[in-house]
Amino acid sequence: MPTVAVAKTVQLSSLGISHIPSPETLLQECRDPGISLSPPRQAKRRPAIVMMESEDDDHPNQPIGTPDEAFSTASRNRKAFRHLQEQRKQLPIARGRESLIRSIASNDVTIILGETGSGKTTQLPQYLLEGGSYHGQIAVTQPRRVAATSLAARVSAEQGQALGTLVGYSVRFDERVGLGTRIKYLTDGMLVREMMNDPLLTCYDVVIVDEAHERTLRTDIVLASLKRILALRNGNGVDSSAKGKAKANPLKVVIMSATLDAEKFSKFFESAPVLYVKGRQHPVSIYYTSSSQSDYLDAALRTFFQIHVDRPPGDVLIFLPGQDDIENLESSLRMYANQLPQNVPDVIICSLYASLPNGQQAKVFLPTPPDSRKCILATNIAETSITIPGVRYVIDSGKQKEKRHLARIAGSGFDTLLTTDITKSSATQRAGRAGREGHGYCFRLYTEEAFNSMIASVEPEVLRSSLTSVYLQLKVIGQDLDTMPFMDRPDQESVGSALRTLWLLDAIDDSRHLTDFGRSLAVFPLEPQYAATLLASVKHNCTAEVMSVVALLSSSSPLFPDTSSQRDKANEARTKFRHPSGDHWTMLNVFRAYDEVCASEGKSGRKDWCKHNFVNQRALREAWSIRAQLRGICERMDIDWSLSCGNEESPLLRSLLRGLLQHVALLQPDGTYKQVMGPSVVKIHPSSFLTDKRSPAIIYNELVYTTNIYARGVSAVYKSFIAEFPKLTGMRLS
Numbered sequence: 187m188p189t190v191a192v193a194k195t196v197q198l199s200s201l202g203i204s205h206i207p208s209p210e211t212l213l214q215e216c217r218d219p220g221i222s223l224s225p226p227r228q229a230k231r232r233p234a235i236v237m238m239e240s241e242d243d244d245h246p247n248q249p250i251g252t253p254d255e256a257f258s259t260a261s262r263n264r265k266a267f268r269h270l271q272e273q274r275k276q277l278p279i280a281r282g283r284e285s286l287i288r289s290i291a292s293n294d295v296t297i298i299l300g301e302t303g304s305g306k307t308t309q310l311p312q313y314l315l316e317g318g319s320y321h322g323q324i325a326v327t328q329p330r331r332v333a334a335t336s337l338a339a340r341v342s343a344e345q346g347q348a349l350g351t352l353v354g355y356s357v358r359f360d361e362r363v364g365l366g367t368r369i370k371y372l373t374d375g376m377l378v379r380e381m382m383n384d385p386l387l388t389c390y391d392v393v394i395v396d397e398a399h400e401r402t403l404r405t406d407i408v409l410a411s412l413k414r415i416l417a418l419r420n421g422n423g424v425d426s427s428a429k430g431k432a433k434a435n436p437l438k439v440v441i442m443s444a445t446l447d448a449e450k451f452s453k454f455f456e457s458a459p460v461l462y463v464k465g466r467q468h469p470v471s472i473y474y475t476s477s478s479q480s481d482y483l484d485a486a487l488r489t490f491f492q493i494h495v496d497r498p499p500g501d502v503l504i505f506l507p508g509q510d511d512i513e514n515l516e517s518s519l520r521m522y523a524n525q526l527p528q529n530v531p532d533v534i535i536c537s538l539y540a541s542l543p544n545g546q547q548a549k550v551f552l553p554t555p556p557d558s559r560k561c562i563l564a565t566n567i568a569e570t571s572i573t574i575p576g577v578r579y580v581i582d583s584g585k586q587k588e589k590r591h592l593a594r595i596a597g598s599g600f601d602t603l604l605t606t607d608i609t610k611s612s613a614t615q616r617a618g619r620a621g622r623e624g625h626g627y628c629f630r631l632y633t634e635e636a637f638n639s640m641i642a643s644v645e646p647e648v649l650r651s652s653l654t655s656v657y658l659q660l661k662v663i664g665q666d667l668d669t670m671p672f673m674d675r676p677d678q679e680s681v682g683s684a685l686r687t688l689w690l691l692d693a694i695d696d697s698r699h700l701t702d703f704g705r706s707l708a709v710f711p712l713e714p715q716y717a718a719t720l721l722a723s724v725k726h727n728c729t730a731e732v733m734s735v736v737a738l739l740s741s742s743s744p745l746f747p748d749t750s751s752q753r754d755k756a757n758e759a760r761t762k763f764r765h766p767s768g769d770h771w772t773m774l775n776v777f778r779a780y781d782e783v784c785a786s787e788g789k790s791g792r793k794d795w796c797k798h799n800f801v802n803q804r805a806l807r808e809a810w811s812i813r814a815q816l817r818g819i820c821e822r823m824d825i826d827w828s829l830s831c832g833n834e835e836s837p838l839l840r841s842l843l844r845g846l847l848q849h850v851a852l853l854q855p856d857g858t859y860k861q862v863m864g865p866s867v868v869k870i871h872p873s874s875f876l877t878d879k880r881s882p883a884i885i886y887n888e889l890v891y892t893t894n895i896y897a898r899g900v901s902a903v904y905k906s907f908i909a910e911f912p913k914l915t916g917m918r919l920s
């Protein structure tokens with residue numbers, strides 16, 4: 187295979203980027219199965235770097251993805267609409283249109299395997315709609331919200347309709363559908379929620395489970411539920427209640443992916459037929475490094491600048507494991523991009539990760555200005571389904587963050603988030619994000635041998651996640667985790683841990699039946715523990731305070747980011763928020779202070795305030811948005827969310843204790859804490875604001891496991907509060 191000969195327009199080493207060793211080496215080391223390099227592009231003026239600022243986002247519920255305004259303009263524009271129709275016809279899947287429609291019509295379940303970009307996700311629902319055989323809705327599930335919203339926008343445009351009319355989407359905390367909506371893109375989690383009100387999914391004629399290879403917990407629940415629904419609606423199962431109802435309102439199920447284990451899925455659905463969509467619209471050339479890279483951030487930085495100075499126009503999408511890596515690489519990229527000479531185009535940097543507010547995620551989809559190159563730093567939320575217009579190059583670090591629930595440890599178990607190698611399936615999906623609009627290039631920052639030794643696909647989430655929330659949701663739809671026909675059965679430890687938590691919360695009774703309280707918990711899109719805290723706040727007259735704390739605890743970013751390099755300054759700045767009872771009241775103090783700042787300051791004032799006080803504005807903004815949603819739910823449930831305890835300490839702590847029963851620990855003579863509901867001895871995390879580190883009893887949000895087991899998010903509670911819960915006292919308190 188040829189070595190890539192890179193023509194250089196700029197010597198990076200002349201830019202003072204001294205610690206990047208010979209920047210051109212990386213690509214020269216890459217091997218490419220048949221690429222011919224285009225000539226270097228013309229040098230241009232304008233050296234400055236343009237930033238897509240991670241600024242305030244005042245529109246947290248703005249739809250993500252290609253702005254639909256752009257699409258509705260396009261749809262009004264006949265020429266653009268005709269162009270979209272032409273594009274549709276060119277997709278590989280178009281050739282199989284009739285046979286796909288036929289196969290789906292004659293089978294309950296159809297499995298479709300087709301390369302990335304072949305047109306499965308955007309076209310199949312439209313074929314079924316245009317075919318005219320289905321009069322109900324068509325659901326298309328996605329593992330991630332960014333995909334659901336951006337796909338709905340694209341397909342609306344292809345139908346020449348405004349988003350939310352014929353084609354819409356539904357994701358947690360955001361929905362855009364109308365009475366006439368026929369194609370609905372929704373997250374698999376939302377479909378599970380819909381089953382709570384409509385267990386047989388009667389409003390759908392077709393359910394398409396897309397990206398099924400990801401095997402998220404919710405996807406697996408959808409798959410198992412569909413099996414049962416098929417039996418009931420199509421009368422092809424053993425369920426006796428199905429008799430008589432058969433075929434009145436049959437359901438069609440389609441399972442799709444570019445990288446799924448077709449045989450396993452087919453077997454799961456009683457030998458469902460597998461159809462292959464052949465071909466892809468544009469090729470993607472793959473490069474590997476010749477030796478493994480110890481520092482993937484440095485390798486990504488070098489590769490990006492090599493592309494930037496040597497390669498023709500086209501945006502770059504870099505896959506990194508998490509937000510920290512994204513922020514680190516972003517600051518390095520900015521620094522070096524600022525030093526680029528006059529004749530190199532601008533660099534526009536933007537990020538895409540789950541906790542980024544929707545409005546900022548949307549910026550990724552904005553057109554790149556001329557004479558610029560967009561560099562998108564993303565986690566694996568950009569890995570499947572989405573098309574980011576303009577992306578021609580993908581840089582794949584080969585790493586991801588993987589959440590794992592260790593049910594065996596510390597009674598209730600705890601979650602870990604580890605950086606791990608990706609799977610072959612992820613690598614294929616990542617490469618597939620290039621080559622959507624033309625020939626694409628994917629630079630893998632690992633060797634071909636490393637790729638060959640990757641495992642084929644990820645371990646299903648049901649085997650490595652906390653099952654508490656899911657157990658509850660299943661109960662609400664009349665199902666039992668223990669008897670659910672999962673493709674892979676979760677282990678008994680995890681099931682037991684979920685069961686214990688729900689029983690302690692009084693969500694289920696001694697016979698494992700769902701209680702009314704459990705049913706109320708499930709209404710909130712929160713972990714059941716926090717939903718219990720919220721409901722308890724009504725009794726203690728502190729719903730306003732609890733909503734703020736629970737919203738902060740449900741935010742995906744920490745309120746107090748790690749500030750190891752400026753620890754003393756950060757501690758000093760944060761002292762003013764400190765509450766002697768510990769971290770929950772301290773969090774509330776920050777939230778209240780930020781609230782006041784929002785009332786008096788503009789965007790930059792708020793940002794400065796957060797910076798000055800070493801608190802994470804992202805967490806606060808996200809919490810604001812979550813709090814607003816919780817308020818809406820409280821209103822619908824007739825709960826007075828304005829109930830306030832002012833500065834009285836106990837009500838908030840008693841409400842928290844109601845939800846955190848499993849996270850109670852008692853002081854031992856040696857100063858450590860012993861769990862009430864588990865075997866472990868834990869220490870209070872050094873970052874805790876709790877003043878008296880020898881308080882007789884504590885509650886905590888979570889455990890972290892380093893050299894010791896640490897309790898994080900800690901508050902002191904009176905033992906007399908604990909005595910109010912017979913389930914706890916009966917077990918351990920004396």
Ligand SMILES: Nc1ncnc2c1ncn2[C@@H]1O[C@H](COP(=O)(O)OP(=O)(O)OP(=O)(O)O)[C@@H](O)[C@H]1O
Nearest residue numbers: 302303304305306307308309340444571573575622
């Ligand atoms: N937002 C968009 N902007 C521009 N082109 C798009 C957009 N969405 C889809 N396309 C075009 O439609 C093609 C098919 O996309 P689609 O998502 O249907 O493919 P797919 O087979 O489902 O791929 P994957 O398995 O990667 O999800 C893309 O390759 C791209 O050319």
